[in-house]
Amino acid sequence: MPDRPATPVIIVDDESHMRFTTGQTLELAGYQPLAIASAEKALEALEQDFPGVLISDIRMPGMDGMALLREVHARDPELPVILITGHGDVSTAVTAMREGAWDFVEKPFAGDELVEVVRRAAETRRLALENRHLRAELEAQQSAPGPRLVGRTAAIAQLATMVSRVSQVEADVLLFGETGVGKDLVARAIHERSRRSGAPFVAINCGAVPESIIESELFGHEKGAFTGAVERRIGKFEHAQGGTVFLDEIESMPLTLQVRLLRVLQERAIERLGSNSAIDLDIRVIAATKVDLKAAAEAGRFREDLYYRLNVVTLLIPSLRERREDIPLLFQHFAVVAATRSSLEVPPLDSAGVSVLLAHDWPGNVRELRNLAERYVLIGSAHDYRLDLLLDGSGADSGELSLARQVEMFEKSLIDQALARCHGRISEACQHLDVPRKTLYDKLKKHGLRAESYRREDGGDKAQPLNA
Known part of the structure; x- marks a missing residue:
């Protein structure tokens, strides 16, 4: 594996022998020194997201080290600045630390002391830039519509292409994948990229709703439809009007209810429990499963006609x-x-x-x-x-x-x-x-x-x- 490129270190000092000896010390330690004679020239050389560390003497003609520290941090508060102070100049060092200096070294200093301070500062800078880069990518991902699909392998790139295509058509979709692969996120991505994005996305876990109330949950009921129905209830399908219904773990849906679901998919209409009036629906249905529904249908655990009705477009979500x-x-x-x-x-x-x-x-x-x-x-x-x-x-x-x-x-x-x-x-x-x-x-x-x-x-x- 290739080694990481040498970390650049800007050395600012008006004394040429200090620039030379400091640069030589850091170069022998594996760093890439850039010696500069003035603070003004150092600011000109300082690029955005500079990947290294800056070392500066405090006492210099023109702009001194403290002024340089303030200007550098006005541009990039996370850039480590190490200041070199004169012997006994404790008050200046304390002021520098209060104003954000990473550390200071006192003249005369040992080479290994400086190298250790630079090593710690360089590692901090590397992590700061890495976090900055990752946060920028996260913000860019969040600015786009819908959940983002992260990855670059062929399998996930193909899925991303299919999600983009499917979201633009009105076909119902079946998602197949193992537990934890993100079927719910794919469903939301399809919804958010479709013309239905401004309408509700209603998720239903068919395996988590008790069989005794799932019919009422999905289709709703009228007042007095059964004991305890003290008022009208709008079901999930009706609530999703204009949007998307996501049926997770569809294999867990009771067989008796699968008959009614098949009718909903075919007629795009429902009847609340206790009512004879049909309510037209404008919804897309996305179902998800972790089992082979065709095999389940052949074994009598899932309705074959419902399987073929759901299997208009099937997206396979790859495992990790x-x-x-x-x-x-x-x-x-x-x-x-x-x-x-x-x-x-x-x-x-x-x-x-x-x-x-x-x-x-x-x-x-x-x-x-x-x-x-x-x-x-x-x-x-x-x-x-x-x-x-x-x-x-x-x-x-x-x-x-x-x-x-x-x-x-x-x-x-x-x-x-x-x-x-x-x-x-x-x-x-x-x-x-x-x-x-x-x-x-x-x-x-x-x-x-x-x-x-x-x-x-x-x-x-x-x-x-x-x-x-």
Whole structure:
């Protein structure tokens, strides 16, 4: 795997020998020093989202270090600024820290002392920029209509294409997928992208409503229709007028009720319990199941005619195991959501953590991954941010994937994130990954990635592959 590019460090000092010795110390420690003689020149060299650290002497002609600190933080409050103070200048150092300096070092200082301060500041800067980037992506996703589909694997890209197409037609839809893959989110995405987006989206879990009241829940009833019916009730179908009804776990619907549902689908009309008057419906029905309805129909557990009526358009939602390369991206997405909701920072995810994510079998699919990301943000510090300990004590069976396969998937994930961050600009991605252009092109071909698919105009829509 390629090493991370050297972190740039701007050194501002009017004394040439201090610029030289400080720069040499940091270069030997693996940093990329940029020595500048004045604060004014340093501000000219400071680019937006500068990925490194700034070190400045306090006492300089013209703009001094304190003024530079204030100007830098007016542009970017999260950029670490380390100030160099003279011997015994304690009051100035205290003032600097109060005004937001990351740290200060006192002349004369040891090289290893400076390197350690820079190391901590550089790591903080890296995490701040990573969080900034992830939050920007989250805001962009939230600005688009409906739930976003997060991921870039072929399976999820195909699903995103189908969701886009199906949302523009009026056909009823059947969603098929394992527990936790996000069938409800796909249903909402279809609704929000359709002409019905301004009308209600009514979700009904057919397995959670008691059989004794499900008919009244769906179709409503008139006053006096049965004991306890003290007033008229509008059912879920009628309440969804103009919008979408989502029937989750449709396989759990009682056979007797399936007959009435079939009539609703065919005639687009209902009758409340206790009434003989038909009410016309303008709704779309989206059903979801985790079982093979055709097999259930053949076994007599589901009405065959209802199966064929629902099976106009079927969307298969892939399990997390079928799109492992999306797992790190999805995890980061959910971590940002959890951190934003809780006003916390997103902890760093190291290579060991990525290996755990890729090796786990994810029986709970996206729902399980989301819960893990939330635990990681909220209580991860109590477990040293070890994902194997946060997986409900189950750990991750590293034997499920070979080492070569884990390395391959990790590499693809890093390249994918670099291309997304650089919006498909190859030269920037090469610099970010610290690899030659030819090497990156070879790896793009190997992993089936295309730089063009990451390019977009600022503010444009992003790829929409599944979050749940």
